[in-house]
Amino acid sequence: MSRINKNVVLALLTLTSSAFLLFQLYYYKHYLSTKNGAGLSKSKGSRIGFDSTQWRAVKKFIMLTSSQNVPVFLIDPLVLELINKNFEQVKNTSQGSISQCTFFCVPRDFTAFALQYHLWKNEEGWFRIAENMGFQCLKIESKDPRLDGIDSLSGTEIPLHYICKLATHAIHLVVFHERSGNYLWHGHLRLKEHIDRKFVPFRKLQFGRYPGAFDRPELQQVTVDGLEVLIPKDPMHFVEEIPHSRFIECRYKEARAFFQVRDNQMCTCKLKKIAKELLQLAAKTLNKLGVPFWLSSGTCLGWYRQCNIIPYSKDVDLGIFIQDYKSDIILAFQDAGLPLKHKFGKVEDSLELSFQGKDDVKLDIFFFYEETDHMWNGGTQAKTGKKFKYLFPKFTLCWTEFVDMKVHVPCETLEYIEANYGKTWKIPVKMWDWKRSPPNVQPNGIWPISEWDEVIQLY
Amino acid sequence: MDDWKPSPLIKPFGARKKRSWYLTWKYKLTNQRALRRFCQTGAVVFLLVTVIVNIKLILDTRRAISEANEDPEPEQDYDEVLGRLEPPRRRGSGPRRVLDVEVYSSRSKVYVAVDGTTVLEDEAREQGRGIHVIVLNQATGHVMAKRVFDTYSPHEDEAMVLFLNMVAPGRVLICTVKDEGSFHLKDTAKALLRSLGSQAGPALGWRDTWAFVGRKGGPVLGEKHSKSPALSSWGDPVLLKTDVPLSSAEEAECHWADTELNRRRRRFCSKVEGYGSVCSCKDPTPIEFSPDPLPDNKVLKVPVAVIAGNRPNYLYRMLRSLLSAQGVSPQMITVFIDGYYEEPMDVVALFGLRGIQHTPISIKNARVSQHYKASLTATFNLFPEAKFAVVLEEDLDIAVDFFSFLSQSIHLLEEDDSLYCISAWNDQGYEHTAEDPALLYRVETMPGLGWVLRRSLYKEELEPKWPTPEKLWDWDMWMRMPEQRRGRECIIPDVSRSYHFGIVGLNMNGYFHEAYFKKHKFNTVPGVQLRNVDSLKKEAYEVEVHRLLSEAEVLDHSKNPCEDSFLPDTEGHTYVAFIRMEKDDDFTTWTQLAKCLHIWDLDVRGNHRGLWRLFRKKNRFLVSEEATLSHPNFLGATPKGGGSPRSCRTDMRPPPGPRGAGPGSESNLFIDCPEGLENRPNLEGLDFFLGWNAALRVGLAFTQETAVPNPWTGPDGAHMLTQTHSDTLRHWTRPPLSILFVQISKAG
Secondary structure, eight states, rough: OOOOOOOOHHHHHHHHHHHEEEEHHHHHHHHHHHHHHHHHOOSSSSSBTTHHHHHHHHHHHHHHHTTTTOOEEOOOOOHHHHHHHHHHHHHTTTTOOOOBSTTTTTTOOOEEEEEEEHHHHHHHHHHHHHTTOOEEEEEHHHHHEEHHTSTTEEEEOOEEEEEEEEETTEEEEEEEEETTTTTEEOOOOOBOTTSSSTTGGGGGGOOOOEEEEEEEEOOOEEEETTEEEEEEESSSHHHGGGGGGGBBOOOOHHHHHHHHHOOOOOOOOOHHHHHHHHHHOOOHHHHTTTTOOOOOOOHHHHHHHHHSOOOOOOEEEEEGGGGGGGGGGHHHHHTOOOOOOEEEETTTEEEEEEEOOGGGGGGEEEEEEEEESSEEEEOOOTTOOOEEEEEOOOEEEEEEEEEEEEEEESSHHHHHHHHHHTTTSSSSSOOOOTTOOTTHHHEEOOGGGHHHHEEEEEE | GGGGGSOOOOOHHHHHHHHHHHHHHHHHOOOHHHHHHHHHHHHHHHHHHHHHHHHHHHHHHHHHHHHSSHHHHHHHTBBBTTTTTTOOOOOOSSOOOEEEEEEEESSOOEEEEEEEEEEEEOOOTTTTTEEEEEEEEEOOEEEEEEEEEESSSSSSSHHHHHHHHHTTTEEEEEEOOOOSTTTTOHHHHHHEEEEEHOOGGOOOOOTTEEEEEEEEOOOOOEEEOOOOOSSSSSOOOEEEEEEEEOOOHHHHHHOOOOHHHHHHHHHTTTTTHHHOOGGOSOOOOOOOOOOOOOOOOOTTTTTTEEEEOOOOHEEEHHHHHHHHHTTTTTEEEEEEEEOHHHHHHHHHTTTTTTTEEEEEOOSHHHHHHHHHHHHEEEEHHHOTTSSSEEEEEEEEEEOOHHHHHHHHHHHHHHHTEEEEEEEEEOOOOBEEEOOTTTOOEEESSSSOSEEEEEIIIIIIIIGOOOOOSOOOOHHHHHHHHHHTTTTOHHHHEEBSSSEOOOSSSSBHHHHHHHHHHHOOOBBBOOOOOOGGGGGGGGHHHHHHHHHHHHEEEEOOOSOOTTSSSOOOOOOOOOEEEEEESSSSTOHHHHHHHHHHHHHOOOSOSSTTEEEEEEEEEEEEEEEEEEGGGOSHHHHHHHHHTTTTTTTTTTOOOOOOOOOSGGGGGGGGOEEEEEEOOOOOTTTHHHHHHHHHHHHHHHHHHHHHHTOOTTTSSSHHHHHHHHHHHHHHHHHHHHOOGGGGGGOBBBBO
């Protein structure tokens, strides 16, 4: 009896559990197929993978943009890398028929496109049509940073990001705005209170965690998986820019407050203009050499404190990592009309270059050496051969806009400036002793006399 | 049993195993015992599998979730930090169906309150006289328009009729009188008030007080009136309290087709009133114009900055004409509004343009010039690639070929460094002095009113030294100062491509407009092909001018230049008249002549090296300084002896004396030619009009003559400045009519 009972119970259990199991297997299969559906359906049929959600979403999106004249180009790093690797294929398939979906069908959550806002004409109807086509769209707007630098202007908000979802794949349309300094800027993707946090996995977005700045890319038309798209002419250059594209805005509000406290001393304009031109020339020269640099010392302080060149400063200061040093820097500057004024130290230790600009304004280039927990640059007193060391906490580089240029500054600007100028950096000091005033200076011995000829060169 | 332990990869496994189970089962079917055992085992295996699959599912889901919020910090990067404190919507028990409205009318104060919120309050002295009209949306109770019609003065009642007729039926109208509103309230207006159902309105008498609330084309909702007992006193103050029932939103709106454009229109029309047919339900005027594109448009990518204040009706008219101009590209247009006014912003949104608001800085002229600075800086920031910007104002009509004119001439600004700007406005281009739409001039004075600014000029020269907020300077006067202009010139057309229609404004009133702007010529011909554009370049222009002068016929200088017969009744001739200029900047004679010619005479405009080019009776008419006579032809034409054309030259300079001694010195002007009757404001009138920019004019005199770098820092200068200004303001509010007719005394 008990045996039979046991059997009955077991049979019942088996029945229910098999029902469950079937249901779960079905569910599990469904789950897997959405996750990497493309991978599973590979290698059968002649047009492989063209039914993947990714491809369909991209195709629909491209149809939409071409019919509505939305000026977009592809910036998705994953796809661009693939395109770059198989560039021949992209070129060849433009005539022949395509048999395999190799680029747009790779499993991923998003495909990123850039929208060239300044070329865009009919902003209005677009959204509605996208929704009619089956996209679910999200628009992220914010105020226009280009107006921030100007006293008390407030404009219509500008679009920064669009995210359009079709089934499980989403198109991330990053709006690129033109900025002074011939670069493209995109904004920070901030979700407003009422926006559904689960709309898409926002964390996986490639763009938008920070504002970003990019060189304006030249574009080319290619056919990728049977779809006509614009991509940057040098896709790898663009992809390489992405991780270092973080952009920080000058603190215009604080700068205005600074000027309100200290009355805006009118015009040492001429000096300011010379310094500005010197900086622009230096930036041009270094960019041509491909040497990354950042605003350092006084110039950096000027940017951070007043979003401008400090009117009474008589030099422009730049920082360069010593590993980026190239011996033709000096020559390049000389060709640009900036003769070398002095050279202190050597590549292995405390290198510092100084070039003579117009009207006694000089360009100082400090080379930075990296240690495990800090960075430093060196200084040398010409008369005594004494060496100094200026210590900085470790920093990374961010883009910013300064005197109509896109330039680097340390992302951790405040730490950088406080190391150099102390907590009282907000108070202008006109008499600055570079050997004694900085809180981060420490003596670093003395150059052996035998080396003086090499490490102290005055012109 | 151990053999059956399923691996986690149960899916592909299970599919294959099922078949062998089936075989075993079939095989063992004969054996009851074995079957039972097998069933047991099978059940246990199934249970195990279920458990494992379940666990796997749970784990997967977990991972997916934890992936989604792996580190919560970066997630915050995407969160809006601000705006969390969004106030909860205050909405009691459903939408309100009744508004309670209070209207007060008295001699010195009026106010209107809707649901306890004051929407109008005016108790300023000597201002706001007449009938105040407020229009409310019948569905929401929002104020849609607010106007005051000074029906004590003539013609204001016509404006009121015009306005009230534009208001859509069904709207709630509120009227209240301050001080006096009946003196020039004519029959048409009274009839209109009667048609609105008002009892007292049509019978409104001298200094009566009156408050009225009614629905347009519907019932009167309340009215109070108090008669003035005597000529010298006012009616008693009246306070009208009434309930206004709200109607449903559907009733308040028109049923336009659901398009993007109509959505903009609906948003606009539910907020504001007084824009006429744009909100008409049956046949609304279009708000998109799509004018013909220009072939080879060189200004397609040039940003257009529209500088605006709080004159939304002007802005509406201006944008209509701008968007109708051939070759316009709407996405290049930005409207800069000085102040956080809603209605101009609504107008901008109606046309789907970009609008930017600017917190006002400083006062009067300085406020305007700060607004200009911010707007220009913003324009070049928003369009970093633009080399030029078109600068427009909200009170301009734009000619249909405005962009075509610029497209044909803009290359000059690129190629010729001696140019300061291209302007669509000819200061001297009146109906009777301009003829040829294809003709361009070079002038030393910057006209403004629709002009093109070069980025490099702004960024490198003007922006760094733009007048600071404490300086009450006019930006345009500042730009005309020699320190800024540095001898450069502007290109202008003979027939203006813009028309200045504004009659209210900081530097503007009705009299001034009538005298100086109303009769300005404005091109209405599309697609005019400009002639010889390259002859406008520096050297080429000198050649051209020389050619013109050498072929010109010298006019009979014994005739009165103020009289019509000074120029013969011919067509197509070129005539020249000479004036004396003691120095390069001695324009006294010119000013007198300009007065006669009924053209701009408030300061010197439109000259090029002592030469003015105009049209008179379809003839080219040149006015030239004597000193420019270097050509032998002229010497022959103008003998030196008595009885020569110049024995009575148009010498209208005052006797020598200190200049800049104050406006009073102007009264010494004389003319030594047969008298000409003047019917233009001058003398005191001139002084009066000089108030228009008085501040800077004084400033100019200072900088030019004493060469003090900054005349404003001294206490004396500042004092003088304010004095002049307040005087001016007094003049403006009550212009004495007597000064409009002044006769020039005959001297000599």
